[in-house]
């Protein structure tokens with residue numbers, strides 16, 4: 001991973017010996033304490049990135065999440081003809097919103113539907129035409145072909161994953177991630193980066209990661225140089241159902257240890273074992289970069305590195321990118337509330353169920369968006385990583 005963070009540590013000048021009147025022990029103790037208390041770390045931030053980070057708006061995020069919920073359902077198999085309800089209305093609004101942001105800054109960002117037909121299969125009862133939305137901010141350096149992707153899924157679901165026709169607000173899962181992509185596009189579209197950034201809103205996650213799979217396969221087929229993919233899924237709740245803890249400063253970053261592409265490659269596995277490389281896959285290194293970078297730009301943020309590809313027995317839109325050989329990580333809130341995920345909206349035994357916007361902490365989504373922005377901007381402004389580097393192992 002590239003790094004262009006500037007950090008310097010400095011110790012203030014230690015006190016001079018002449019200031020002391022006491023014995024040698026006292027002097028030593030004083031000097032030690034003095035050095036300790038004056039030790040400080042000065043963090044230099046790129047002011048242009050700090051400015052962008054500060055422009056990420058909780059209010060704007062809230063407005064967009066509430067708008068996404070207003071489509072009643074964004075289920076992948078829901079209606080696409082209505083102008084006000086269902087998946088079609090939602091994707092049209094997402095595209096129009098990206099276009100509005102692009103227009104506001106002179107149209108350098110190009111917005112497109114990524115359209116494909118998903119055949120009948122598990123959780124898809126008949127062939128269906130699906131559309132991801134991509135807002136592409138082309139890099140300014142013609143010799144730099146790196147691509148960075150930030151993504152959230154706009155489809156939603158309730159208890160019955162095949163039910164497209166009920167109220168399925170999906171405020172946290174995953175209007176929150178969709179709002180992150182939108183807000184970053186709003187802030188970053190006016191800026192220039194040598195590398196290309198794609199702000200992505202995908203469909204079909206709940207039915208089987210179909211939207212992200214289509215983009216990942218397209219990226220591989222068209223030789224996109226995807227250097228990092230950031231997946232935001234469930235990034236808006238700060239109350240843990242099981243723990244009853246409220247945590248608005250921690251965010252989990254999931255990264256795989258053994259690269260997915262090594263699964264059927266005995267030689268690659270043998271190489272990883274020989275070099276002890278099970279903990280430094282490109283995605284794991286990306287996760288470390290996220291922590292190192294974001295905690296310097298975002299106040300009250302504690303990035304928790306989770307050493308697995310996703311939550312236990314779960315998956316997300318970063319997985320198809322990993323399977324196609326790209327570095328990708330997943331961001332998710334610290335403590336999940338399962339009363340708010342994949343639930344019919346109802347009250348049962350005194351418990352409110354349903355993924356409604358009133359349970360989203362918009363300031364927390366803002367924090368996660370700022371984390372994403374600081375990482376994307378640092379990566380896209382940094383020089384490309386060296387190519388054709390070689391690993392040399394010494395056995396002693």
Ligand SMILES: [Zn+2]
Pocket residue numbers: 153173174205233234
């Ligand atoms: Zn989700």
